[in-house]
Amino acid sequence: MAKTVLICDDAIFMRTMIRDILQQAGFDVVGEAETGAQAVERYRELKPDLVTMDIVMPDMGGIDAVRQIVAEDPDAKILMCSAMGQQALVIEAIQAGARDFVVKPFQPSRVLEAVQRVLG
């Protein structure tokens, strides 16, 4: 059975790109979120196998969302999608419970590598 994914990013461009990469690799994108608050809600509803999370989003940023999701589900597997120049925030996200990260602009192969690492 295909693994399910929740994509969180406030840019529709990025959501589309990530969705395409994952769907073409056989993943089932079951939901999208535009804000950290939506991400937390959708996670609760969908309990996806994997979450991709942007850091900068309105209405609760990615790091707080990671914190909350992991607090409610310590097994949550979250992959941070970070832009350039956000190293400190990525580290914070890791400390908040994210399992791995990719940096934009990313190549599909790197994204899939990271996804494999996260899913174990």
Place this chain on the structure above:
Amino acid sequence: MEFERYLDLYIAETEEHLQTLNRGLLELEAGRRGEPLDAAFRAAHTIKGVSAMMGFDHVAELAHALEDRLDEIRAGRLDVDAELIDVLLAEVDALTAAIERAIAEGGESGAGEAGDAADVAVDAGGAPDAAEDDASPQVMVPEGTAVAIRVVLDAECALPAARAALVVKNLQALVPVLGTAPAEYWELVGREVWVFAGEEADGLEAAIRAAGEVATVEFLGPETFELILPAIVAAAAEVAPSPAPDEDGAVRDGDEGAAFDDDAAGPQAVASAGVSRTGPQGGEDDGGTTSGAQAQRFMRVDRRLLGELTDHINDIVVLSRTLQHRASESGNELLARMADRLVLRMREVSDLVLQLRLVPASEVFDRLPRVVRDASRALGKEVDFRVEGRDVELDRDVLEELVDPLVHLLRNAIDHGLESRAEREAAGKPARGRLELVVVRERSSVRIEVRDDGRGIAREKVIERARALGIEVPDGEVTDEVVLRLLSHPGLTTAQQVSGVSGRGVGMDAVVNRIRALGGAVGLQTSPGVGTTFSLRLPITLSLMQALRIRVADEEYAIPVTHVAEAVDLTRERVEARDTGEVVLLRGRTVPLVRLRTVLGLEGAGAETAAVVAELGERRAALAVDELVGREQIVVEGFDAAAGTLPIFSGAALLADGRPALVLDPISVL
């Protein structure tokens, strides 16, 4: 990467964010921070990200620079003054231009080269070059270390410190980690990090590699520690300069033992320079995001698809009416009833499509404050600009068509209408000029007014100029209508000099023509020393219009109802001849009568028994026709008029019975 596919998304995305950027800066200029500034920061950030994904590296660089500046402002590390705002707005303009170029050229370094992480500059959250640390890091292998692990990350690793954090985190799950070199791995800019573990265990290498982007892993026992010290010291020196103290004023110490405690001030301190993570609750008004359940109600729609859908629906509406017409003539009851139901359904469908096409005026009018700001700066005028009715919904296409005329009217008002501060104060007016854009929805049309409280239009000058150009000026009182008509003559301008801002050859004539082409009308009201108001009246939607069908002799025409006040029965009303022409007496008022047979040069049996009263501002005229056939929805198409065609037609349409008809523009008849 399929470039074409993402290009449309990219265009839509950046358009939205550029508007947010402009808005945030204008708010900042007005002394307001808060959500618009945060939104502007995020907008720059997103533009950076998506531009990098498209391979538009130059654009990404520009966006990155803007992002950093805005971040500095938000964090209070950069003072804001008028000059800075000018610089930032200029940077936004440069960004806009770079985006347009990138889109037009289909990429900068060629499409499809996006995403090569090797090209991405390594950014360790601080200046990667000179390490200006005062104290050289004291590195020793911590007491009790059982194994020193040397981890070398991949050459293309973009965020080495973050990777190191993952390595450490993974190891911590298996063995006690006593320290690292460099001590604060979040400052790492090189590829090499040492981790000192208090125990040996199986699976350490696997755990390290599971962090990703790991090239080499070496395990070294205590007997080698002295030998490897120089290597450790070298690795420890590859750090970024220490960042500023965090908000609490705490400065982290270099003690290797305190390095990666979860509660340590480390990354949090560095991250205090970053994003404000919990923004204010409640909806943003940048049109892009709404919270919670509301967000699921809306979705993005491809404008082109909507345009195609509209065209098809319009065609079907006309076809259905034709069908209804034929069905009613066929004598087949069942067929006629079905056709009636079809027409009704299509009416509902086309109403729904029209709803879809409606967008709030703010989507397009939000560009205008920036235009006003730039123009007022360029012309040395101080202007308070207010937009009322941002939420009024209009057809997207109508809105787009309005931008140029409105920009012209606004610039005109700032240039010629509003006086300088000195003049205004001398006249007892408030120092800053007041400019307003008011949008009001009426039943089947929308009214937009551009109001200024400036010096008004100098009638005498207009008349003088008109006469000098040989334009005929009517005798009698020169009303605002007349002034507008004169102003609409190409080539007439009363400005002493044509300023670079408003006099680019986009004259009032172009404005009037554009509005008329849309089936609308322009009105003027001006008062010397008090101010000027230009009003534009437009149909709600361009494509499907309500029209009156009329017959003149043997020909049928259509008149858009936006201009029609009423229709009257000429056989009942009194028609009189005056010096100026015929008039019809309507409820005590005299309305000039225009015989369309005469205007159109048509003859034939029959007589003019009805009149359509058209109005434009204060002026009205009764257009005499043979017959009022009915009211229906038509689709107006532009048409290439043959030479010698009367300029009174604004388009052509297909009537319900399938016949074509020319659409009359009653204003031009007036």
